[in-house]
Amino acid sequence: MSEKFVDIIAAISSSKNVIITGHIMPDGDSIGSTLALGLALEKLGKKVTMACPDAVPESFLFLPGADRIHCGVPKNDEYDTIFVVDCSTPDRVGEEMQELLNGNITVVNIDHHINGVQFADVSYVDSSAAATGEIIFDLLDELGVIDVDIAINLYAAILTDTGSFRYEATTSLTHRRVAKLLEFGINVSRVTKHLFDEKPLEVFMVLKQALKNLYISKCGRAAWISINWDELQKIGAKDEHTRELINYPRSIKGVKIALMFREPSPGLVKVSIRSNDDTDVSKIAAEFGGGGHKRAAGCLIEGDIETIKEKVIEKVLKVLD
Numbered sequence: 081m082s083e084k085f086v087d088i089i090a091a092i093s094s095s096k097n098v099i100i101t102g103h104i105m106p107d108g109d110s111i112g113s114t115l116a117l118g119l120a121l122e123k124l125g126k127k128v129t130m131a132c133p134d135a136v137p138e139s140f141l142f143l144p145g146a147d148r149i150h151c152g153v154p155k156n157d158e159y160d161t162i163f164v165v166d167c168s169t170p171d172r173v174g175e176e177m178q179e180l181l182n183g184n185i186t187v188v189n190i191d192h193h194i195n196g197v198q199f200a201d202v203s204y205v206d207s208s209a210a211a212t213g214e215i216i217f218d219l220l221d222e223l224g225v226i227d228v229d230i231a232i233n234l235y236a237a238i239l240t241d242t243g244s245f246r247y248e249a250t251t252s253l254t255h256r257r258v259a260k261l262l263e264f265g266i267n268v269s270r271v272t273k274h275l276f277d278e279k280p281l282e283v284f285m286v287l288k289q290a291l292k293n294l295y296i297s298k299c300g301r302a303a304w305i306s307i308n309w310d311e312l313q314k315i316g317a318k319d320e321h322t323r324e325l326i327n328y329p330r331s332i333k334g335v336k337i338a339l340m341f342r343e344p345s346p347g348l349v350k351v352s353i354r355s356n357d358d359t360d361v362s363k364i365a366a367e368f369g370g371g372g373h374k375r376a377a378g379c380l381i382e383g384d385i386e387t388i389k390e391k392v393i394e395k396v397l398k399v400l401d
């Protein structure tokens with residue numbers, strides 16, 4: 081047995097009643113990692129509650145076990161251990177879940193973000209992993225508990241966080257892990273159809289609106305797109321329908337830094353920042369109270385979306401100079 085997971089495996093061994101959660105505004109890595117770990121711990125005889133601070137986005141509802149994910153913290157339960165996946169800071173689990181972290185409970189954190197905060201009793205952070213799903217794969221592989229349902233969840237986690245193996249964080253190890261997952265009998269075309277090729281109409285309505293707000297800086301090295309709360313309301317779209325918008329400014333030739341501004345609730349602005357070269361955008365996000373990875377970062381800022389856009393773009397242009 082390898083040394084790297086001894087503390088996590090000890091925490092698993094001494095647990096009986098566990099809760100697992102990922103982050104607010106969940107992505108595929110957050111949901112897939114929660115499910116994979118949850119299904120595995122159940123096979124190991126634990127009482128498992130899988131939770132998510134926000135509702136599971138529609139495109140992930142096909143994942144095995146997704147119907148069991150509880151939105152928020154289920155009340156009246158006495159957990160001995162909480163597993164927090166894909167979260168670099170405790171506030172990523174949302175206010176309600178964060179209260180749980182402060183209680184009489186063992187906190188285990190498994191993550192792959194850089195510059196995170198140490199908030200758990202047991203932490204395993206590997207920023208060389210392209211997805212938290214890669215770390216969970218190693219752990220569950222070592223425990224010998226992976227089956228096809230768990231494999232599908234890990235595959236979805238890794239596929240979504242690597243942009244289908246297109247992002248820089250993708251390594252030969254990523255592919256080796258996925259090769260092992262496929263051996264469990266994943267129906268690749270079915271999974272990728274659900275994840276990428278079957279989009280709700282709202283996604284296109286949002287795109288149509290947001291493209292009217294696609295801009296590029298004079299220097300051509302920064303581009304941004306945005307959609308505000310009123311526009312989302314008119315369409316009847318949810319925040320989950322906006323997640324692909326960042327790809328449009330990001331894929332303009334010559335753009336070094338791309339941004340997306342959206343307003344998931346009135347007066348709250350989510351900024352996503354992507355880097356196409358060596359600029360570390362997690363540093364830009366950190367200046368506004370956020371974080372992330374070198375090439376993909378974000379922050380949540382309260383205030384007027386137009387003012388926030390101006391401020392963040394000004395900072396980005398300064399960094400590019």
Ligand SMILES: [Mn+2]
Pocket residue numbers: 109110166192210211212241
């Ligand atoms: Mn992730």
